[in-house]
Amino acid sequence: MPQEPVDPQGIAWTRVSPKYAAVRMAGWAVGTAVTLLVLSVPLVLRLAGIWTWPPLWLAWAVPLAVLALDLVRLSLIPRQVRAIGYAERSEDLLVRRGLLFQRVLVVPYGRMQYVDVAAGPVARALGLCEVRLHTAAADATIEIPGLPAAEGARLRENLTARGQARLAGL
Amino acid sequence: MTVHRPQPPEDPDLPERPGPAGTPPRIPEPLSEPLSEPLSRADEAPWRRVHPVSPLIRGWIGLLAVAWFWGQNWFEDIILAVEDPGGRGAPPMEGIPFLGGVAWLLLVGGAVLVLVGLSFFLSWRFTKYQVTDQHVNVNSGVVFRRQRQARIDRVQAIDIVQPLLARIFGLAELKFEVADAGQTAMSLAFLRLGEAKRLRNLILARAAGLRSAPEGTGAPGPGLPGTGFSGTGAAAPGSGVGPSEPAAGAVPATDPAASPDSAASLDPAEAPERVVAAVPVGRLAGSLVCRPLTVATVVLVIGALVLQPVLTEDVSPLVVLPFLLGAAGALWKGFSSGFNFQAAASPDGLRMGYGLLDTRHQTVPPGRVQAVQIRRPLLWRPFGWYRVAVNVAGYGPGGDGGEERSTVLPVGTFADVLGVLSVVLPDPGTARPLELITAGIDGSGDAEGFRTTPRRARGLAPLAWRRQGFALTDTALFARTGVLGRALVIVPHERTQGIALEQGPLARRFGVCDVRLATTAGPVSPRVVQADVEVARVLFLEQADRAARARHRHDRDHWLEENPHG
Missing domain, CATH: 1.10.287 (Helix Hairpins)
Incomplete structure (x- = not known):
């Protein structure tokens, strides 16, 4: 992973599984299909002659423009997945994500309130899971998607053990 | 600890159903036994009930609506029946003679009143609470029972709320807040005001780690060194509005017969308080x-x-x-909500009281403040007024009285700000707190150790670039923003939940990025805006270390038991 200017010095990022791109693409496909279905309703009605108002070019242009944007988003997914990384340090957990809008988040283990391991149907079929570390602050939730199931379990155990050692109230 | 205990002896005819809304409510004594027994062991702490008229006060609006609706119908029917004895004018009552209609209405109304009264009585009868050494227990519910237990040392804040009607009756609601984002963990509505205050003092004394609270728990709150604050100038309590707090150190007069020992263990004296800010x-x-x-x-x-x-x-x-x-x-x-506002320092933490019709008395124990924000809105600047808000985990983002509850100073002078800060931020971690805070609110440039937005990024913030920045002390991070309306946000290191670096495409071109400090939900969202990337990266890692280290040093649930900065 290239060192971005926003990344802190001396952090060795662990990348998530490239298979996670497939999960994101599945989500993309569903979202795009629904959007296109809704947006093409005027087109169908216009072609069928039920509606007369939207000019034909507009009825075509809107879904096509949205489709083009969605294709750009699709092409970015592999790079976005490659930009996700996490690092375990002795006192805290770091996670980074984003290409255009980059974000690095660090949470000390002592602030951990609880850990989730979640997996949707596509992720489960690919043997992936997502680890979420929750703190008392809603905007300091660490989400690491696309972990192989074994790595997710290891991370969860590790976090729980480290959190236990440093766990305090609030 | 949810065993059903044998009930304390009661007057047999005491739990009367509260009277209907129309009759002037009589307030019976809640319990005939003395309010305190010399017991403090968990398994022997008595179960108590809230005041019998509580459901009436909680449901008075509903009751009023029913009574009004019914009364109106009845009235109309009588008039229609008188005007039109044939009964055709009143379609629902058609066919029923005049007197029969009235009797029918009386019957239904009476049945409704009995049912409402019975449900009130049952909900009162099935709600019990208990305060043990470590927990507050509340059992409630008639059909679906609920037994809730909250740890006292996890208390984030305690409020005593008095809606207008409860105030007329001398009753109060006690709210026990834990860190669950705005939901109230325990709400005891309603208690007599004296009992509510006694419970608050008891819970706070136990949460502080005082198993048998001595008279007058310790010295007055720590002062901010060098602020020149004088406690007498700000004291201007309004007259006649709101129940005045008992004098410092006074034992509540509910149990004159109790022995000194039990008074010490169960009725800890209200901690002495010192008014730090009041709003005329x-x-x-x-x-x-x-x-x-x-x-x-x-x-x-x-x-x-x-x-x-x-x-x-x-x-x-x-x-x-x-x-x-x-x-x-x-x-x-x-x-x-800002009427008669008064903030006071006490060993229990920050005390606040305010309200014109509905009054609220809040207590936020030490170490529960997650972040502080001092604002100086543009329109207030000619008058030298400031507003101070805090994040407290128990209060959350909104909810019941959300914004007012998080405001520790609705409008105040600089002296008031310093007074409030001396309570919510007892240790600023610098030898020059006054200079630092002044620079934070009004200063610009790099005075007092502030690091500001680099000159190359001034295009992003043409007015504010010399002002927006941050400074670090041993205990907290100070972030200032805004040039017209100004703000200073202070986050103690040990309250930092997480740190995020955020950079968009435009910021990347200018080599700056934002540093966001995560705290619990509330009105304050700390953010260092458009800091130099190199500086921000260093701050990011160092702040993470500082947060972890500060947490090791003091995690003070029991704030009087430990030496916080030992």
């Missing part, structure tokens, strides 16, 4: 006048009056009426 009515009114909302309203009204002759007749000036009503409502809310 004139300043409160002035602060409301100088709000953008008021100014916008005035401009709108003037505009409507001026434009009226110009406009055509179909546009009535009355279109601004809904806006006016909304603005008036908001201003009234600000006035009634």
Whole structure:
């Protein structure tokens, strides 16, 4: 992973599984299909002659423009997945994500309130899971998607053990 | 610890169903036994009930609506029946003779009242609470029972709330807040005011780690060194509004017969308090006048009056009426909730009391404040007024009285700000707190160790680039923003939940990025805006280390038991 200017010095990022791109693409496909279905309703009605108002070019242009944007988003997914990384340090957990809008988040283990391991149907079929570390602050939730199931379990155990050692109230 | 204990002896005819809404309610004594027994062991702490008229006060609006609706119907029916004895005028009552209709109505009404009264009685009868050494237990529910237990040392805040009707009856609601984002963990509604205060003092003393609270728990709150604060100047309590706190160190007069031992273990004296800030009515009114909302309203009204002759007749000036009503409502809310505001320091932490019709007394124990924000809005600047808000985990983002609860100073002078800060931020971690805070609120450039937005990024913030920045002390991070309306946010290192670096494409071009400090939900969202990337990266890692280290040093749930900065 290239060192971005926003990344802190001396952090060795662990990348998530490239298979996670497939999960994101599945989500993309569903979202795009629904959007296109809704947006093409005027087109169908216009072609069928039920509606007369939207000019034909507009009825075509809107879904096509949205489709083009969605294709750009699709092409970015592999790079976005490659930009996700996490690092375990002795006192805290770091996670980074984003290409255009980059974000690095660090949470000390002592602030951990609880850990989730979640997996949707596509992720489960690919043997992936997502680890979420929750703190008392809603905007300091660490989400690491696309972990192989074994790595997710290891991370969860590790976090729980480290959190236990440093766990305090609030 | 949810075993059903044998009930304390009661007057057999005492749990009377509360009278219907129309009759003047009689307030029976809640329990005939003395309020305190010399018991403090968990398994022997007595189960108690809230005051019997509580459901009536909670449900009075509903009851009033039913009574009004029913009374109106009845009244109309009688009139119609009198006017039209044939009964045709009253379709629902058709065919029923006049006297029969009245009897029928009385019957139904009586049955409804009995049912309502019975449900009130049952809900009262099945709600019990208990305060042990470590927990507060509340059992409630008639059909679906609920037994809730909260750890006392996890308390984030305790409120005593008095809605107007409860205030008339001398009752109060006790709210026990834990860190669950705004939901109230325990709400005891309603207790006698004296009992509510006694419970609050008891819970706070136990949460502080005082198993048998001595008289007058310790010295007055720590002062901010070098602030020159004087506690007497700010004291201006309003007269007659709101129950005045008992004198410092006074034992509540509920159990004159109790032995000194039991008084020490169960009735800890109310911790002495020292008023640090109070808001006179004139300043409160002035602060409301100088709000953008008021100014916008005035401009709108003037505009409507001026434009009226110009406009055509179909546009009535009355279109601004809904806006006016909304603005008036908001201003009234600000006035009634800021009325008689008083903040005080005590060993229990920060005490606040305010309210015109509904009053609220809050106690936030030490170490529960997650972040502080001092604001100096543009329109208040000529008057030297400030507003201070905090994040407290128990209060959450909104909910019941959300914004007022998080405001520790609705409008105050710089001396008031320092007084409040000395309580919510007892240790600023610097030898020059006054200079640092002054620089944070009004300063610019790199005085007092502030690091500001680099010059190359001044295009992103042409006015504020010399001001927005941050400074670090041993205990907290100070982030300042804004040049017209100014703000200073302070986050103690040990309260930092997480740190995020965020950079968008534009910021990347200028080599800057934002540092966001995560705290619990509330009005304060700390953020260092447009800091130099190199500086931000260093701050990011160092702040993470500082947060972890500060946490090791002091995690003070029991704030009087430990030496916080040992």
